[in-house]
Amino acid sequence: MAPVLVLWLAVCLSVTWAVDRGNFKTCDQSAFCKRQRALKPAESPYRALLETMELTNTRLTLQLINDNNKVRLLLELYRLQGNMTRVKINELKPLKPRYEVPDVLIREPPTEPLSLLSQDENGVVLSLGAESQRVIVSARPFRLDIMEGRDVLMSLNSRGLLAFEHLRMRKDTQVEPEAEKKEEGDPANQSETTKEEEEKVEDGMWEETFKSHSDSKPNGPSAVSLDFSLPGVEHVYGIPEHADTLRLKTTDNGDPYRLYNLDVFQYELYNPMALYGAVPVMLAHNAQRTTGIFWLNAAETWVDISSNTAGKTVFGKMLDYVQGSSETPQTDVRWISESGIIDVFIMLGPTPNDVFSQYASLTGTQSFPPLAAVGYHQCRWNYNDQEDVTSVDAGFDEHDIPYDYIWLDIEHTDGKRYFTWDPHKFATPKEMLQGLMDKKRKMVAIVDPHIKVDSNYKIHNEIRSRGFYIKNKDGGDYEGWCWPGSAGYPDFTRADMREWWASMFAYDQYEGSMENLYTWNDMNEPSVFNGPEVTMHKDAVHGAWEHRDVHNLYGFYVQMATAEGLIQRSGGVERPFVLTRAFFAGSQRYGAVWTGDNAAEWEHLKISIPMCLSLGLVGISFCGADVGGFFKSPSTELLVRWYQTGAYQPFFRAHAHLDTPRREPWLFGPENTALIREAVRQRYALLPYWYQQFYHAHRTGQPIMRPLWVEYPQDPATFALDDEFLIGRDLLVHPVTEEGARGVTAYLPGKGEVWFDVQTFQKHNGAQNLYIPVTMSSIPVFQRGGSIIPKKIRVRRASSCMMHDPYTLYVALNPQRTAEGKLYIDDGHTFNYEKKEFIHRRLSFTNNILSSVNLAPDAQFTTQSWIERIVILGASKPSTVTLKTADGKESQLEFDFDASMSVLTLRKPGMNAGVDWNVMLQ
């Protein structure tokens, strides 16, 4: 490693084990946040000019005027298909265009007609179609209320916090600001100019410094802000990424939640500081309804949450209740962004799944990964050389632990030049990749977006000569420090740049690459070691826009371009796999994310659950945390528990910092090797179910890893749970995340439902807190009564080795003695499923008949896999079991009945997994 870099690291990274908060801004240190937050709820200065209203078939437009400064805004209101309302507010006549986020919406959202219900001088009432939903636009002061029947679902600007800093000429340097303004000639404005409405010039409007960094702000103040009131709501979720609880906290006594993609060294838990990614989507939930707010803005954003019930004790709430004096609980939310416009999508639910499909209709669904990517990933910074890779690969076989991908971090490159290989340590990458391919395994190599400034480096020369680098405020190529030393940052907001980048993944461009090499995009916040808050200067220039406008989109675009590259290199045949650290709304379309540089601590293991749950709620299902913890060295117990937890989270990858001792699964004694092996094997056995969940998420936008309240939306006991979760609908996982735990208490939801321990098949009733004694081998997982889960219990060394293996079906009966599940099969790695090459079947058990019916009769795919075993939980003993296949043939099946656990096992029914059949118990 270059001594300069070591020195640099030593200087820029704190030596203590905690985030250096001083490196990151508080709201008070971020001028626009401070300015906006100083505004307190009051009567809004904005008034709707009803006479300017225009109502077309697709939208309503209306001017708003700020009575303090007479600046006019244009409000656009759309009713969107699928029970959504879009509210857009921009300056009516901005000095220059304001940034509107492109590429995040998968299309211009289709609208539905709005109709005028009534109108008077106080406002207008518009119908939102069915279910007596209306929007009330009040004129003075301006506010919007969305109602259903007599209930207000959501109010906008009800607290008067709408603020829109209009673009303006800088006055302290203007010679004749007054004259110029008069000449502008808007008659409505002109009459008012004599009034005292001069905007105060505050500190930080035209220039701002943080630590040694100054932000030149040539466009002056440009912040936007709006408040939302949610009557009847006490639980709000989402707006990742924060290392915090699932249920968002009120922010009255501290900073707002911040959304600003940052490379935070050794992040702290349970606080609202910004992390690597930002998805400006919040969900609000109560027992009656779930709604969502999508604030489409890519600039630095802060979100304040307050609640009228926060701080009230349970006793206080009870008192309110008995005295009947209870005011309706209400949560108030306020969004503040540094630039851009207000463009907000209000998703009206009413169910959680409705909100997921509404959001998916805007930004798309989780990409469908290759099956192998759902397996286990072995990573470390760094596997030293090809020999090291070979020996780790062999270690997995020697210890009979399956894995699919081995990863290479930055040290694999030739001097941190991405797309290259260290000529000594990785002299023959194709040989290495072929070795892995021979074992049906794959590799991921890192490709970061900072490009070493080096005139002998092809990638740099090309980007420079094509003018693809982001520019600094003075027009030169922006340069910052990162792993390679001085580095340039390609402007991924440019479509032509992304196209070129994608072409670099072609096999003839990316030397040493093969079809089993995939990509990892790290440091794409972007991380700039010597930049303000370890990121890029906000006055850096992306064509017509400032970095300020696009910051939170950068990582999104990097992953987009990379995924596109992996698709293109195979001629559009193969599904890509790209992991990213930074993300934005819509990133789900391009691959997986992980929770960044966590630490080998129990609290970090715990927080992995709410962090991934929060991401899942806003569309990003393919989430995981570094198993074992990135920084520091885990105790053996923590490592084992982390494997057990990670095995039940969507993205399952172990990773470790360069400075930590090795921690491959077999380095902690045979007992622990066996525990880790068992956890990984449980993952592999469940791959058919996981894969099906990914397919479902890809089709519907529903999260894979879900909070319990999503499936039990009327049970308040589930609303704040974040130490357990569901995978799909049917598996409940309560990982052990306490050191030295002797037991865990899991809440099993669902009155009248039952849950089966997947190891012992013990049946438990729903709607109870269940104490489960645990040992080191315990991973408390329960299958919902009423579900059917397919598994492949012949676990092999990599997922593709299991392709043709037979299925075991786990049929867990509910008290009504029915169950239902699905089976999805395709080739596991191509886009051919889009051409209907797959098998999708519904498995259902009712009236003592288990049957498989085709859910996609127009799809075509054949499989060698068959049904080797059917395990029925909660069954009674039949006298005969008859299998009937599509050709009408009947045969008797042998079975085994365990009366103590009521488990019926049908031996070797043997039918192909892709055909119709039924099994009758008599």
Added chain:
Amino acid sequence: MCCQYILLLLLLGVSGGVSAVEVQRPRGVPLSKRQFYEEDKPFTCLDGSRNIPFDRVNDDYCDCQDGSDEPGTAACPNGSFHCTNAGFRPGFIPSSRINDGICDCCDTTDEYNSGAACQNTCRELGRKERESLQKMAEIAKEGFLLKQQLIQEAKRGLEDKKAKYADVQLSKNEFEKRVEALRTVKETAEQPEKEAKERHLKAWEGKLGCESISPSTVCTEHYITDSIVSLINIFLARLSCLDATYNSTAQKARDAFDEAERALREVDDQIKNLEKEISFDFGPTAEFAYLYSQCYELTSSEYIYRLCPFNRVSQKPKYGGSETNLGTWGQWAGPEDNPYSIMKYEHGTGCWQGPNRSTTIKLTCGKETVLTSTSEPSRCEYLMEFTSPAVCQEPSSLDSVLHEHEEL
């Protein structure tokens, strides 16, 4: 695909020729267990847990908890498959590797239904292994001879050391006596001085001037004052008076005594070192003794690594820069059955945000004593390979291994 039987062509190496014998048994069963799989009888799971009809052996469904009913399929999660590997070494693979599309057995028998295009590589592997074993055997043979020399040398060295130890022990007695004698001389010589001192002290306590005890005129000029500073000065001055008076005789005696004591200490050190060397664990027959106080170097592209066995390991940048300690001698750290195969050096220079550096040395048999490779598998944990004849095993034991491998 029920009941997989295979006809195994059993090649028995018989001197002068090869004859083939056919042995029928279910797929994946080793010869040693053939008797448990009898076609006409119900099969008893090898753990005794269950009886099943024989047609359920290798029927691709797992009936036995221990996996013994499916030796030739992947149906049991804990099963194992026996590859005969004629021409090479027979072995077991986990049954999850049967028909997984990856060739594991060199005789290709594990991939009988996966479509994987496996080549039978057993003969080639066998040949290579024999060659390498042969080579190793040659090295071992020569190395073992060298080792005998080393053992002899070590024995001689040990005898020498023991003899020297005895000598030194003897001389230690001499030195002790001498020290005692000189102590008496010294004490006698010091007696007047001591008395003078005592008197002086008394006088001091009685606040007497130094003129009463000292002939020195310098001293007489001092007066007792209340000032502490001057008191100290006076005391120091008085001592110098004493020195001036008694220096010559007492000092000579003292010097002689100190000299003798120093010599005794040296002898003690020598004894300690000898004891350490004599009792040091240089292996069961002291074959590693020759490494003591030697150093071996290996140069990589960036660093020069230096191993001084039983002392320390270090690393120095090739192009200038200071040396880093990669660990000092800790202990033998091989597995229980072969503790002298690994050396551990610990507590080297600390790492930034990491542990102290440490080094593991793997020893293998070689004719020469060479540091052959070095790596850093984990940050600040070094691994080196080191060959030495001292590790070589008796070749006869290797011969038997080699012989075994030629069998099925």
